[in-house]
Amino acid sequence: MLEDKNTQKTxxxxxxxxxxxxxxxxxxxxxxxxxxxxxxxxxxVLDASEKQTLVTTxxxxxxxxxDLSYMPLKHLGYKAVMVNLSDVYAMNGVAEQxxxxxxVSNRFPLEAIEELYAGIQLGCETYNVDLIGGDTTSSTKxxxxxxxxxxxxxxxxxxxxxxxxxxxxxxxxxxxxxAYLGLQVLEREKQVxxxxxxxxxxxxxxxxxxxxxxxxxxxxxVAGLLKELEVKPTSMIDISDGLSSELFHICTQSKVGCxxxxxxxxxxxxxxxxxxxxxxxxxxxxxxxxxxxxxxxTVPIADFDKIKGNPNFSIVGHVVAENQGLNLVTRANQxxxxxxxxxxxxxx
Amino acid sequence: MLEDKNTQKTxxxxxxxxxxxxxxxxxxxxxxxxxxxxxxxxxxVLDASEKQTLVTTxxxxxxxxxDLSYMPLKHLGYKAVMVNLSDVYAMNGVAEQxxxxxxVSNRFPLEAIEELYAGIQLGCETYNVDLIGGDTTSSTKxxxxxxxxxxxxxxxxxxxxxxxxxxxxxxxxxxxxxAYLGLQVLEREKQVxxxxxxxxxxxxxxxxxxxxxxxxxxxxxVAGLLKELEVKPTSMIDISDGLSSELFHICTQSKVGCxxxxxxxxxxxxxxxxxxxxxxxxxxxxxxxxxxxxxxxTVPIADFDKIKGNPNFSIVGHVVAENQGLNLVTRANQxxxxxxxxxxxxxx
Numbered sequence: 001m002l003e004d005k006n007t008q009k010t011x012x013x014x015x016x017x018x019x020x021x022x023x024x025x026x027x028x029x030x031x032x033x034x035x036x037x038x039x040x041x042x043x044x045v046l047d048a049s050e051k052q053t054l055v056t057t058x059x060x061x062x063x064x065x066x067d068l069s070y071m072p073l074k075h076l077g078y079k080a081v082m083v084n085l086s087d088v089y090a091m092n093g094v095a096e097q098x099x100x101x102x103x104v105s106n107r108f109p110l111e112a113i114e115e116l117y118a119g120i121q122l123g124c125e126t127y128n129v130d131l132i133g134g135d136t137t138s139s140t141k142x143x144x145x146x147x148x149x150x151x152x153x154x155x156x157x158x159x160x161x162x163x164x165x166x167x168x169x170x171x172x173x174x175x176x177x178x179a180y181l182g183l184q185v186l187e188r189e190k191q192v193x194x195x196x197x198x199x200x201x202x203x204x205x206x207x208x209x210x211x212x213x214x215x216x217x218x219x220x221x222v223a224g225l226l227k228e229l230e231v232k233p234t235s236m237i238d239i240s241d242g243l244s245s246e247l248f249h250i251c252t253q254s255k256v257g258c259x260x261x262x263x264x265x266x267x268x269x270x271x272x273x274x275x276x277x278x279x280x281x282x283x284x285x286x287x288x289x290x291x292x293x294x295x296x297x298t299v300p301i302a303d304f305d306k307i308k309g310n311p312n313f314s315i316v317g318h319v320v321a322e323n324q325g326l327n328l329v330t331r332a333n334q335x336x337x338x339x340x341x342x343x344x345x346x347x348x
Numbered sequence: 349m350l351e352d353k354n355t356q357k358t359x360x361x362x363x364x365x366x367x368x369x370x371x372x373x374x375x376x377x378x379x380x381x382x383x384x385x386x387x388x389x390x391x392x393v394l395d396a397s398e399k400q401t402l403v404t405t406x407x408x409x410x411x412x413x414x415d416l417s418y419m420p421l422k423h424l425g426y427k428a429v430m431v432n433l434s435d436v437y438a439m440n441g442v443a444e445q446x447x448x449x450x451x452v453s454n455r456f457p458l459e460a461i462e463e464l465y466a467g468i469q470l471g472c473e474t475y476n477v478d479l480i481g482g483d484t485t486s487s488t489k490x491x492x493x494x495x496x497x498x499x500x501x502x503x504x505x506x507x508x509x510x511x512x513x514x515x516x517x518x519x520x521x522x523x524x525x526x527a528y529l530g531l532q533v534l535e536r537e538k539q540v541x542x543x544x545x546x547x548x549x550x551x552x553x554x555x556x557x558x559x560x561x562x563x564x565x566x567x568x569x570v571a572g573l574l575k576e577l578e579v580k581p582t583s584m585i586d587i588s589d590g591l592s593s594e595l596f597h598i599c600t601q602s603k604v605g606c607x608x609x610x611x612x613x614x615x616x617x618x619x620x621x622x623x624x625x626x627x628x629x630x631x632x633x634x635x636x637x638x639x640x641x642x643x644x645x646t647v648p649i650a651d652f653d654k655i656k657g658n659p660n661f662s663i664v665g666h667v668v669a670e671n672q673g674l675n676l677v678t679r680a681n682q683x684x685x686x687x688x689x690x691x692x693x694x695x696x
Contacts, residue, residue, distance in 0.1 A: 040509075040601070041508050041509050041601075042404060042435040042438040042439050042509070042585060042586060043402040043403055043404035043436055043438075043497075043499065044402070045400050045401070045402055045506055046400060046402075047400055047401075047503075048399055048400055048503070049396055049401075050396050052394060052395055052396055053393070053394040053395075053396075053397075053498075054391040054392070054393055054394075055391055055392045055394065055445070055447060055481060055498065056390060056392070056447075056481060057447045057449055057483055057494070058449070058483050059449040059483045059494060061451050061487055061488070062488070063488040064451070064486055087390040088390070088391055090390040090391075091389065091390050091391050091393070093391070097403070099404075101405055101494055103407055103409050103492070133403060133404060133405060135405055135406050135407045135494075137409060138409075138412055139412065139492075140411040140490065141488060141490075142488065142489075144451070144487075146405070146449055146483075148403075150401075150403065155395075158393055160389050161388075161389050161390070236390075237389075237390055238390060
């Protein structure tokens with residue numbers, strides 16, 4: 001992207017910091033009445049609230065978290081917003097505001113930053129979130145984005161990681177492993193491109209996988225779906241580092257163990273076929289692939305009837321006593337101890 | 349610093365991300381009752397409040413905002429906190445929480461990160477602020493810190509940049525230009541060190557300048573001092589980019605002009621002598637030197653008696669009509685138009 005040599009480019013130095021801030025924020029609208037003051041003073045000002053405030057922050061760095069050779073800047077901006085909103089939704093809250101700080105090296109023209117902010121803006125509009133501040137600066141290498149998201153929930157609504165109880169059901173939204181496989185497809189195409197830049201990749205069989213990697217959606221809807229079902233989760237976390245890793249967080253903080261059933265893991269057909277092609281174990285990918293941004297939660301077993309058969313949710317296991325540990329029950333009915341590994345562990 | 353080759357070093361890879369977060373956050377205490385949940389869940393949770401919430405964020409990048417050859421990591425951590433708290437105080441608010449995200453390359457051992465967090469912790473303790481979250485990740489080059497500060501103020505207490513009125517007095521806390529000159533001294537010593545590493549610098553004449561550069565203090569006290577004096581500022585901003593630049597922000601947003609008097613600018617004796625030594629104009633340094641982290645504010649002229657003679661404050665000028673522009677009145681009683689230049693402009 002932005003590689004058309006004939007396109008007019010504007011250097012960031014021409015604009016200066018304040019010019020850049022004005023330029024990129026003028027298309028952002030403030031939608032929440034709680035946003036008293038957004039960009040343009042020493043701090044943003046949010047109105048008093050009877051709800052609790054949720055605050056989360058994430059840092060995305062070029063060469064560590066993303067590769068611009070296949071990640072368009074607009075998608076990067078969108079994803080940077082999603083990653084943070086996902087944490088607010090994983091508290092059973094509503095995201096209302098974000099701040100975005102970026103550092104960019106002088107290899108990026110203004111038009112590249114506009115692309116990035118177009119993605120941030122799309123994320124804000126789609127998820128009804130106000131951009132209220134940030135910082136823009138130069139970097140000595142590459143691009144990085146630091147987003148802080150702020151949300152609201154009543155004290156009664158907030159769901160922590162530490163409330164899972166023995167016999168609770170373990171539930172996940174959506175399906176698992178697709179974003180990790182999308183990354184594998186994109187990495188493979190990058191290698192092919194290096195060898196033969198004229199090769200036109202046929203990615204039709206991987207559209208879902210690639211979309212999950214390049215344009216993930218945060219599960220804003222889960223809190224509402226659960227409210228409709230009159231289910232209050234006992235614990236909740238978003239799946240950013242893989243199901244295993246998130247189960248470890250919940251079990252450690254709740255002082256419980258868990259049993260997860262291999263045949264219950266929700267897999268998209270594209271995940272299954274891509275696993276065959278890449279000779280990867282789909283269960284490993286579902287457990288340890290990252291960046292799904294689905295929600296993992298536990299509910300009392302009494303809510304079984306409310307959750308079962310709901311197309312948004314899969315019951316993947318149940319909570320057991322702490323001394324039983326964390327185990328996967330295989331299709332052959334064998335129990336294997338789960339490891340708290342993130343997605344980097346599949347790669348090696 | 350941390351250059352003793354005999355010191356035991358711990359690589360960050362040994363600890364892993366969660367190990368690192370546990371390690372660096374275990375010494376941080378939560379002091380505010382408004383901090384319901386700090387580090388350890390998807391988001392931090394802050395209690396409901398009848399006050400407005402103030403949010404600000406800043407990004408500090410090695411090679412752009414600081415040079416580790418003379419900036420000890422502990423000071424860097426402290427300064428990263430100050431820079432953000434200063435923005436909250438410049439809204440006439442009280443800072444209560446911060447999040448800190450860092451990215452570090454593998455050239456830094458754990459002990460270096462401990463130094464950085466020791467400075468962050470000292471800042472948190474001294475200013476009574478809770479560390480409630482953050483992100484730690486690797487970088488491909490150098491170190492960067494992204495801090496978000498959260499504060500509180502009643503709706504009536506918040507002071508914006510846009511309330512300055514004609515005839516208002518323009519006031520600054522403390523003195524100006526010292527941090528900029530401290531940077532000049534440190535840069536000079538760095539060059540000397542390159543030529544002769546055994547040279548022992550004598551910095552006795554520059555202690556105040558260097559302290560202002562390496563260990564700035566945010567003006568937490570100004571809000572309280574003004575409350576005691578029963579003065580409510582009409583506009584307020586912190587001086588991070590130089591007095592001129594901040595006056596432009598206030599005048600632009602308040603739709604007014606200003607007159608600032610050269611002979612009223614508060615200068616420390618070390619600033620005056622260092623300006624002579626470096627052959628710099630002390631007025632230029634006071635107007636355009638950055639990183640003072642003092643507070644600039646305007647008050648109704650009726651409050652003159654309350655402010656005058658107060659050792660914390662200097663009345664440097666007054667607000668005029670917008671069409672009169674922004675001007676400096678020199679010692680020779682000449683009017684010179686102010687330019688909105690930051691400190692980078694003196695360097696060239």
